[in-house]
Amino acid sequence: MSELLVLVDHSGGQPRKISLQLLAAARAVAGDLGVDVAAVWLGPGAADAAGVLGAHGAARVHHWDDADAKGFVTVPQVEALEQLVAAVAPAGVLFASSNHVKDVAARLAVRVGGGVITDATGLAVDGGALVATKEVFGGDVITTSRVADGALPIVGIASNAFAAEEVGGAPAELVPFDVTLSDAARTAPVTDVVQQASADRPDIAEAAIVVSGGRGLGDASGFSLLEQLADLLGGGVGASRAATDAGWYPHRYQIGQTGRTISPTLYLGAGISGAIQHRAGMQTSQYVVAVNKDPEAPIFQIADFGVVGDLHQVVPKLIAALEARRG
Amino acid sequence: MRIVIPVKWVPDTAGEKQIDPDRLTVDRTSVASVLCPVNEFAIEEAMRIKEAHGDDVETVVLIVGPEEAGPTAAKALSYGLDRAVRVTDDAVAGSDALGTAQVLAAAVRTIGFDVVLFGNQSTDARTSLVPAAVAELLGVPSITYARRLEIADGALTADREHEEGWDTVTSPLPAVVSVVEAINEPRFPSFKGIMAAKSKPSDVWDLSQLDGLDSGLVGADAARAVVTSAAPRPPKAAGTVVTDDGSGAAADALLDWMAEKKFV
Numbered sequence: 001m002s003e004l005l006v007l008v009d010h011s012g013g014q015p016r017k018i019s020l021q022l023l024a025a026a027r028a029v030a031g032d033l034g035v036d037v038a039a040v041w042l043g044p045g046a047a048d049a050a051g052v053l054g055a056h057g058a059a060r061v062h063h064w065d066d067a068d069a070k071g072f073v074t075v076p077q078v079e080a081l082e083q084l085v086a087a088v089a090p091a092g093v094l095f096a097s098s099n100h101v102k103d104v105a106a107r108l109a110v111r112v113g114g115g116v117i118t119d120a121t122g123l124a125v126d127g128g129a130l131v132a133t134k135e136v137f138g139g140d141v142i143t144t145s146r147v148a149d150g151a152l153p154i155v156g157i158a159s160n161a162f163a164a165e166e167v168g169g170a171p172a173e174l175v176p177f178d179v180t181l182s183d184a185a186r187t188a189p190v191t192d193v194v195q196q197a198s199a200d201r202p203d204i205a206e207a208a209i210v211v212s213g214g215r216g217l218g219d220a221s222g223f224s225l226l227e228q229l230a231d232l233l234g235g236g237v238g239a240s241r242a243a244t245d246a247g248w249y250p251h252r253y254q255i256g257q258t259g260r261t262i263s264p265t266l267y268l269g270a271g272i273s274g275a276i277q278h279r280a281g282m283q284t285s286q287y288v289v290a291v292n293k294d295p296e297a298p299i300f301q302i303a304d305f306g307v308v309g310d311l312h313q314v315v316p317k318l319i320a321a322l323e324a325r326r327g
Numbered sequence: 328m329r330i331v332i333p334v335k336w337v338p339d340t341a342g343e344k345q346i347d348p349d350r351l352t353v354d355r356t357s358v359a360s361v362l363c364p365v366n367e368f369a370i371e372e373a374m375r376i377k378e379a380h381g382d383d384v385e386t387v388v389l390i391v392g393p394e395e396a397g398p399t400a401a402k403a404l405s406y407g408l409d410r411a412v413r414v415t416d417d418a419v420a421g422s423d424a425l426g427t428a429q430v431l432a433a434a435v436r437t438i439g440f441d442v443v444l445f446g447n448q449s450t451d452a453r454t455s456l457v458p459a460a461v462a463e464l465l466g467v468p469s470i471t472y473a474r475r476l477e478i479a480d481g482a483l484t485a486d487r488e489h490e491e492g493w494d495t496v497t498s499p500l501p502a503v504v505s506v507v508e509a510i511n512e513p514r515f516p517s518f519k520g521i522m523a524a525k526s527k528p529s530d531v532w533d534l535s536q537l538d539g540l541d542s543g544l545v546g547a548d549a550a551r552a553v554v555t556s557a558a559p560r561p562p563k564a565a566g567t568v569v570t571d572d573g574s575g576a577a578a579d580a581l582l583d584w585m586a587e588k589k590f591v
């Protein structure tokens with residue numbers, strides 16, 4: 001049976017949350033496409049992940065264990081996928097629509113004559129072909145798209161668009177494959193990996209709850225308050241450009257048109273006005289809560305629950321109430 | 328050393344946009360278009376490299392678009408870049424990201440390059456596919472999402488931003504780079520820069536002038552990702568708003584709402 005390949009995005013030997021969501025997306029269409037769901041793991045660690053990948057519906061995991069997969073920028077992963085695609089002739093490839101993985105998808109598409117759709121929030125099968133739904137222009141417009149006949153569909157799935165679910169499958173069958181790397185694949189080495197994010201706090205793209213702060217926090221110390229709130233909720237912490245520009249929080253947490261796009265179940269913005277460029281990165285969140293002292297702030301137009309008030313009063317009270325609830 | 332800075336002509340984010348029902352994309356006559364703001368960071372970085380390395384650096388702005396995109400190239404020149412190339416050809420219309428990459432890669436090849444400096448995403452389509460696809464077509468490394476870039480002795484070092492921090496990488500030149508806005512603070516064009524832009528060399532090419540372009544891979548018929556429908560997002564129902572009395576007591580109402588929605 002032909003396969004729908006799921007490129008597993010992993011870190012520290014663990015599949016990221018998005019990878020399990022990708023498997024859910026693949027399962028949603030595998031029946032109609034008449035294909036198996038197979039994971040692809042590039043770099044060391046597949047054997048340890050076979051259990052969780054199988055439990056989430058991967059029949060097998062194609063793996064290439066070479067450390068070179070992550071030791072050089074992008075091209076080794078592209079060559080591995082190119083060679084795997086040639087060997088197994090898949091029905092399509094699903095990938096995590098995050099920044100560095102998009103590069104792999106783009107280069108792969110050029111090599112194998114594929115068509116790429118990024119940031120899909122829904123998948124369906126129509127006339128035997130994959131059809132993807134996505135939100136464009138900052139979530140203002142919803143489109144459907146498909147890949148042209150004869151081109152390999154390479155489809156990026158947005159975070160939190162599909163719910164990961166254990167379906168009780170046996171551990172994925174381990175299927176190693178060999179890759180012949182070109183010299184060009186080894187020209188741009190990764191010389192250092194700097195991990196700055198707290199290991200205990202989820203990334204904003206993965207988190208079900210994101211607490212986000214803006215200029216209204218007043219200074220960088222306001223983010224400690226938001227981190228406290230996020231940690232009580234098991235959430236991540238994001239920021240507006242006004243806050244990242246001021247150096248109060250790192251740029252990689254910037255939400256918006258020129259930052260990242262998130263779709264958590266709950267977005268809670270404190271001291272953020274809700275400028276159009278900010279909304280472009282969060283308006284597809286399921287629920288929006290805003291705390292802002294200005295009742296006219298545009299964020300209230302998209303808020304499911306709004307508090308007009310001083311965040312320096314409201315947020316500490318919310319933290320205290322949450323702590324009291326915990327006991 | 329030659330740096331090519333591809334820039335994009337995008338609809339103004341703040342403008343109301345209409346969808347063209349036939350082409351299933353934004354009707355560009357319905358909204359003002361601007362130089363993609365993310366490109367300003369690439370232009371700034373090119374200027375800084377030029378200032379650090381002196382006169383042997385040539386900076387070339389490249390734009391693919393209709394004649395109306397001309398002022399966008401001029402705007403890019405006003406920051407201090409040396410010259411412009413605009414590729415204008417009706418056959419480009421309807422290209423997907425990979426088709427656009429074909430045109431850009433061929434134009435970059437025709438100009439000749441050591442570094443191609445993109446923004447990490449455009450403010451309209453935001454696929455982020457083009458820089459890596461162009462690198463693939465040119466057969467060079469794609470050093471994307473750079474939050475720091477240094478160029479010396481025919482090689483570059485960059486910090487590539489990701490979710491958890493960054494990777495430091497090195498690469499020989501030529502290379503394709505994309506930058507995130509954390510990399511610098513763009514200058515404003517000076518009056519002198521705006522005046523000088525008018526007399527800088529600007530070429531206009533059609534597809535037949537691009538080296539090694541397979542025009543069968545460009546345009547609507549070649550697009551491998553095809554939009555089949557587009558509809559505006561349905562408006563959101565108004566939510567609940569409570570006003571705090573100054574004591575923070577409204578936090579209780581918020582907590583009740585969060586409990587009702589099962590967030591706590």
Ligand SMILES: Cc1cc2nc3c(=O)[nH]c(=O)nc-3n(C[C@H](O)[C@H](O)[C@H](O)COP(=O)(O)OP(=O)(O)OC[C@H]3O[C@@H](n4cnc5c(N)ncnc54)[C@H](O)[C@@H]3O)c2cc1C
Nearest residue numbers: 214215216240241242256257258259271272273293311364
């Ligand atoms: C090309 C371009 C790209 C951009 N990209 C992005 C992007 O990716 N992400 C992004 O976020 N922005 C982006 N912006 C910037 C955007 O236009 C806004 O300037 C920015 O989002 C404002 O951030 P803010 O809401 O934190 O600050 P402000 O707009 O200044 O709002 C601060 C809010 O805090 C409230 N406030 C103040 N004190 C308190 C208090 N004590 N308690 C409660 N509320 C308080 C105020 O009422 C106000 O509403 C971009 C802009 C441009 C031009």
